Amino acid sequence: MTIHEQKQEGYITLKEASERFGYAPDYIGQLIRKGKIEGKQVYANVAWMTTEEAMEAYKAEAGEKRGAKTEPQPSKFSMSEFIAEFSSKLFSPLMTQVLTALFRLVCVLLVLLLLVAFYLLSVAFDRAMSERAEERLEMEVKSGKAPVVLPLSYKSNAPLRI
Secondary structure (H helix, E strand, O other), rough: OOOOHHOOOOOEEHHHHHHHHHHHHHHHHHHHHHHHEEEEOOOOEEEEEHHHHHHHHHHHHHHHHOOOOOOOOOOOHHHHHHHHHHHHHHHHHHHHHHHHHHHHHHHHHHHHHHHHHHHHHHHHHHHHHHHHHHHHHHHHHOOOOOOOOOOOOOOOOOOOOO
């Protein structure tokens, strides 16, 4: 039988049952396999289906066993919802906003600090390379292997030697 034929007989998919009754689809399938609720397999023993009546009866029975706790557990875990709930219990909304702003400020300051450090290291490296190039040029001039055209020096008072 196909799912459409099963739906005409009053069966619903485990996903639909999960959305309506708040249980995970795997848990509903486990209940069917254990015989605790009515259900059928479709598509050559691949998918399970159950009825709304069976789910309502199980939910009522489970509610009686648990007492007043009839709230179903959410079937999907969301990290963002968990963090939001945790932070709302731990901090007030104003404190959460202050901490968020402080975190962003710290991130911006760290990025600026890294940029300044990169700039200083780049300048130091550039000066070291320029000084090394000037020393090599002076050595070549003294030995007579200097090129005819010399680059300008960084030092404004230093004369160019030919």
